[in-house]
Amino acid sequence: MTAVNSSKRPIYLDYQATTPCDPRVVDKMVPWFTEKFGNPHSRNHAFGWEAEEAVELAREQVGAIIGADAKEIIFTSGATESNNLAIKGVAHFYRGKKDHIVTVVTEHKCVLDTCRHLEQEGFSVTYLPVRPNGLIDLAELEAAVTDRTALVSVMAANNEIGVIQPLAEIGALCRRKGAFFHTDCAQAVGKMPLDVNAMNIDLMSISGHKIYGPKGIGALYVRRRPRVRLVPLINGGGQERGMRSGTLPTPLCIGIGEACAIAKAEMEAEAERLRSLRDRLLAGIQAKLPEVYVNGDMENRLPGNLNLSFAFVEGEGLMMGVKDLAVSSGSACTSASLEPSYVLRALGLEAEMAHTSLRFGLGRFTTEAEIDYAINHIVEAVNHLRSMSPLWEMHQDGVDIKSVQWAEH
Amino acid sequence: MSYSDKVIDHYENPRNVGSFGKDDKSVGTGLVGAPACGDVMKLQIKVSPEGIIEDAKFKTFGCGSAIASSSLVTEWVKGKTLDEAAQIKNTDIAQELALPPVKIHCSVLAEDAIKAAVADYKKKTEPGDAAAE
Numbered sequence: 001m002t003a004v005n006s007s008k009r010p011i012y013l014d015y016q017a018t019t020p021c022d023p024r025v026v027d028k029m030v031p032w033f034t035e036k037f038g039n040p041h042s043r044n045h046a047f048g049w050e051a052e053e054a055v056e057l058a059r060e061q062v063g064a065i066i067g068a069d070a071k072e073i074i075f076t077s078g079a080t081e082s083n084n085l086a087i088k089g090v091a092h093f094y095r096g097k098k099d100h101i102v103t104v105v106t107e108h109k110c111v112l113d114t115c116r117h118l119e120q121e122g123f124s125v126t127y128l129p130v131r132p133n134g135l136i137d138l139a140e141l142e143a144a145v146t147d148r149t150a151l152v153s154v155m156a157a158n159n160e161i162g163v164i165q166p167l168a169e170i171g172a173l174c175r176r177k178g179a180f181f182h183t184d185c186a187q188a189v190g191k192m193p194l195d196v197n198a199m200n201i202d203l204m205s206i207s208g209h210k211i212y213g214p215k216g217i218g219a220l221y222v223r224r225r226p227r228v229r230l231v232p233l234i235n236g237g238g239q240e241r242g243m244r245s246g247t248l249p250t251p252l253c254i255g256i257g258e259a260c261a262i263a264k265a266e267m268e269a270e271a272e273r274l275r276s277l278r279d280r281l282l283a284g285i286q287a288k289l290p291e292v293y294v295n296g297d298m299e300n301r302l303p304g305n306l307n308l309s310f311a312f313v314e315g316e317g318l319m320m321g322v323k324d325l326a327v328s329s330g331s332a333c334t335s336a337s338l339e340p341s342y343v344l345r346a347l348g349l350e351a352e353m354a355h356t357s358l359r360f361g362l363g364r365f366t367t368e369a370e371i372d373y374a375i376n377h378i379v380e381a382v383n384h385l386r387s388m389s390p391l392w393e394m395h396q397d398g399v400d401i402k403s404v405q406w407a408e409h
Numbered sequence: 410m411s412y413s414d415k416v417i418d419h420y421e422n423p424r425n426v427g428s429f430g431k432d433d434k435s436v437g438t439g440l441v442g443a444p445a446c447g448d449v450m451k452l453q454i455k456v457s458p459e460g461i462i463e464d465a466k467f468k469t470f471g472c473g474s475a476i477a478s479s480s481l482v483t484e485w486v487k488g489k490t491l492d493e494a495a496q497i498k499n500t501d502i503a504q505e506l507a508l509p510p511v512k513i514h515c516s517v518l519a520e521d522a523i524k525a526a527v528a529d530y531k532k533k534t535e536p537g538d539a540a541a542e
Contacts, residue, residue, distance in 0.1 A: 312470065313470065314447050314448070314470050314471045314472055314475075315447075316447070316471075316472035316473070317420075317470075317471055317472045317473055317475070317476060320412065320417075320420060320472070320473040321420075340447070350445070351444075351445035351446075351447075352444030352445050352447075355444070355445075355447040387426065388423055388426045388467075388468050388469060388476065389468060389469070389470045390440065390449050390450070390451035390468040390469065390470055391444060391449055391470045392470075393428065393451075393468055401444055406442070406443035406444065406445070406449075407441065407442070407443060
């Protein structure tokens with residue numbers, strides 16, 4: 001292994017876990033911590049008025065990036081709360097008339113766990129499988145949605161494998177069948193064009209820190225016409241149209257608003273740049289290493305995501321080998337466990353291949369020089385580990401790993 | 410997860426990586442673990458006619474702790490008799506490498522690999538085996 005300058009920080013390639021705040025966003029936020037500290041709900045004086053005006057501008061900026069009216073944007077603490085509010089809120093409001101939810105096995109844990117919770121309350125939930133490329137089968141969705149279905153919740157872009165579900169088709173199907181369509185767009189906003197009207201989206205979860213905004217804020221789009229109604233999770237002063245009480249965190253609202261405005265202005269050029277860097281990373285690795293496989297569809301995919309299986313090397317061992325890179329094996333939320341990623345297993349990947357995967361997340365501050373460095377670093381680490389992998393040795397000797405009787409432990 | 414300095418040392422400078430010929434009568438091979446579980450260790454011992462382990466080699470598919478555990482035991486078994494080698498306990502390995510609780514299974518696997526290699530050698534050299542040297 002090459003000696004590594006340990007004082008140097010690793011190259012950040014984990015933009016699906018979180019992103020740094022854009023300095024332009026921070027600049028906009030700073031005054032709202034100190035001199036402009038008013039409560040946006042204070043109606044009696046100038047401190048409140050200026051804060052309210054700024055928060056409403058931020059609301060417009062968030063709405064604009066998804067083609068929504070500002071009045072349809074509810075600020076929350078993040079995408080996890082937005083997903084909870086959308087799913088539990090709709091389920092609880094329409095309980096009695098409807099008791100069924102449809103979602104997908106590869107959704108984020110906060111959607112799946114919310115659905116499990118509702119099952120304990122007596123709702124029934126259908127978890128749609130995905131095809132080997134990570135996309136759902138629309139015919140299976142069609143069959144799953146009944147007149148008892150209150151909500152269909154399908155994420156736009158997957159956090160691990162970056163695949164993009166056919167939102168417009170799903171939206172049209174839900175509208176036709178009379179079920180609300182919620183989509184977790186934490187990974188998608190600002191990365192790809194989204195339009196709540198063209199796509200017939202009724203509820204959409206948005207995250208601040210995935211789009212170079214601050215952590216601790218997100219938003220939920222809630223359609224007004226036809227109106228979607230929710231039972232709130234948090235009761236109180238009735239802020240956010242009664243759907244989410246609590247004083248708005250003015251600096252964070254301004255941060256997510258500015259982050260959306262920047263993303264909207266730069267999205268097209270940035271997507272092109274990231275796609276080219278991502279393709280450079282993949283081509284560079286595959287030119288130098290055999291037996292490297294892409295997980296998830298390459299066509300319908302976030303431009304900044306790459307998820308690779310490096311056959312015959314174990315992912316956690318590989319992460320230790322690529323210590324100059326900040327990457328993820330499995331998702332950050334589940335990497336504390338030793339189980340292979342449930343998303344990769346849902347694609348039908350064998351457990352041994354799921355164990356060999358790394359996720360690369362490229363973003364706004366990723367450079368070509370970093371990608372070239374990453375390619376060499378990965379190739380070196382994989383070669384080092386393969387040289388000490390008994391599975392690679394067996395593969396080289398022509399032994400089929402699957403034909404071996406392994407003692408599962 | 411942060412690894413101990415000893416784990417990092419064994420990971421970056423693994424001792425005795427490689428393979429002996431499986432058909433060599435003086436070699437015992439232990440292959441333990443499973444790819445689906447994320448750990449496979451191959452440990453080989455080369456035994457003298459006097460029953461002393463003269464050399465050892467390993468190859469491991471797994472995390473840093475699994476690689477370090479198997480690298481460490483190749484050092485430990487050298488110079489030992491078969492019975493002495495089979496006495497090595499996973500707790501000794503875990504303690505030497507300061508493995509955290511979630512990585513104890515790596516040391517267990519390394520202990521299993523030693524036992525499997527010793528058993529394989531003994532099986533090969535059982536009396537009555539016509540092919541014995």
